Amino acid sequence: MTALPDAEALLPALAAELRARLGPQTAMIGLYTGGAWLAERLHAMLGLSVPLGLMDIAFYRDDYARQGLKHDPKRTRIPFDVEGRDILLVDDVLYTGRTVRAAMNELFDYGRPRSIALVVLADRGGRQLPICAQHVGARLELPEDKRLRLRRDADGRLRFELEDAR
Amino acid sequence: MPANPQLDAQGRLRHLLSIEGLPRETIERILATAESFAGVTERDIKKVPLLRGKSVFNLFFEPSTRTRTTFEIAAKRLSADVINLNIALSSQTKGESLLDTVANLSAMQADIFVVRHASSGAPYLIARHVKPHEHVINAGDGRHAHPTQGLLDLYTIRHYKKDFASLTVAIVGDIAHSRVARSLIHGLNTLGAREVRVIGPQTLIPTGVEALGVRVFHDLRAGLREADVIVMLRLQNERMSGALLPSAQEYFMSYGLTPERLALAKPDAIVMHPGPMNRGVEIDSAVADGPHSVILPQVTFGIAVRMAVMSIVAGGA
Incomplete structure (x- = not known):
């Protein structure tokens, strides 16, 4: 059994790394659900003045024809003008890259950002698309039959959990 | 109790024919999903790629402007191709049967039929005869349901x-x-x-x-x-x-x-x-x-x- 990284312990270093690249046009968007929790934490740690955006990529997924629409899609809310922004796109786990592709497609339906950087708490390899993260909390290798998920406890603390992939 | 023709064996919604008989979870799921789509309709680009490549046939055997238009807008915002058929004015008057009309449209590779008909039950009849990948949405049938x-x-x-x-x-x-x-x-x-x-x-x-x-x-x-x-x-x-x-x-x-x-x-x-x-x-x-x-x-x-x-x-x- 692989030892999972301590999600809370990764946060300060990741925030410090992001602080170095903040500019006047920086804005953050978290991807539901794990990425939204992570983004809420990072957004607060960095004290960003532009309000946090939250995105659910359910309407942009590439497996709709096979899987159907997921059950409880959240409403994407981007409370700032995307045009010309430097976007920090935040997700919990980077795996195949398909979620990130979908998120970029959705983002461009809101406007044309100046740049997008991908921020993840864990990169587990296994990419199926040419996508990489600019800011990574931890890197680990996991077998294909495992799913790495971020959980949020009742007290707000984040932790990783390993499940059997369906 | 007869099987609900709207649901498949796994309980998934395959056709929408009537609210009667829909489980509460299904209704709540539709309303929650609509809430997310309401966000899409407030954007400058009011379109998502979900139904790209799919064809929606609006089959209106009875006139309607608002319902047909809103179905057309909805389908277009999902990136589907929409074909409007005002059948009150065409095949039916030439004597073609309902199922023949649908079979012909199916041969044109339909994915969703949106059906309005003056006879109660017409969408049910169509739903019983369509292919597994085709879906029927009732847009008003007689006095029965909308x-x-x-x-x-x-x-x-x-x-x-x-x-x-x-x-x-x-x-x-x-x-x-x-x-x-x-x-x-x-x-x-x-x-x-x-x-x-x-x-x-x-x-x-x-x-x-x-x-x-x-x-x-x-x-x-x-x-x-x-x-x-x-x-x-x-x-x-x-x-x-x-x-x-x-x-x-x-x-x-x-x-x-x-x-x-x-x-x-x-x-x-x-x-x-x-x-x-x-x-x-x-x-x-x-x-x-x-x-x-x-x-x-x-x-x-x-x-x-x-x-x-x-x-x-x-x-x-």
Whole structure:
């Protein structure tokens, strides 16, 4: 059994790394659900003045024809003008890259950002698309039959959990 | 109990034919999904790629502008290709049978049929004969059902009122001929509304309607008292010709919604109408255009609700 990284312990270093690249046009968007929790934490740690955006990529997924629409899609809310922004796109786990592709497609339906950087708490390899993260909390290798998920406890603390992939 | 023709063996929604028989979770899922689509319809680019490459056939055997248009907008916002067929004017008049018409359209590679028909049950007949990857959405069949209208009514109520368990909903007018009323009553009961009232003259309220779980009122004033939601139904002109009603003026005197009558309902009551409205027949202009009216938001919500229905039925293998 692989030892999972301590999600809370990764946060300060990741925030410090992001602080170095903040500019006047920086804005953050978290991807539901794990990425939204992570983004809420990072957004607060960095004290960003532009309000946090939250995105659910359910309407942009590439497996709709096979899987159907997921059950409880959240409403994407981007409370700032995307045009010309430097976007920090935040997700919990980077795996195949398909979620990130979908998120970029959705983002461009809101406007044309100046740049997008991908921020993840864990990169587990296994990419199926040419996508990489600019800011990574931890890197680990996991077998294909495992799913790495971020959980949020009742007290707000984040932790990783390993499940059997369906 | 017969199998529900709308659901597949796994309980997934494959066709939307009627609100009657839909599990509460399915209705709630449609409403929650519509809420997310409402966000899409507020953007500059009001389009998502979900149904890219799919074809939606609007089969209207009975004329309709609003419903057909909102289905068309919904399908286009899902990136589907839309083909509108006004069949009242074409094949049917040449004698082609309903199933032959559908078989021909199926050969043109349809994915979703949106069907409006004057005969109750026509969408069921089509749903029984389509291929596994084809889906049927009932856009109004005879006096039977108009499920997307019922769902957008539920969405509107939830938007303004949140909790169904505390609500009194009054539906006013021609209950006997209204597929809108029927669909809404089933939906309100499934979601647990506290009280559903139907109000109208004896000739326009079907006998035994109480079995649907509603309270019947023939006096508008009594029925409106303390209502949270008022749904005015359109009085169809063709009803006027028979013996059912004396005249539009007399109907308005007894059952038209005026500001004075609206004042009997709760102060924050909302007024709904499925359209098209007959001003001065079932509703006074001062009410239709007044602060309680949510008649135009209903139309906007209807697009998001139809996007939700199409993307739920057409998704998955």
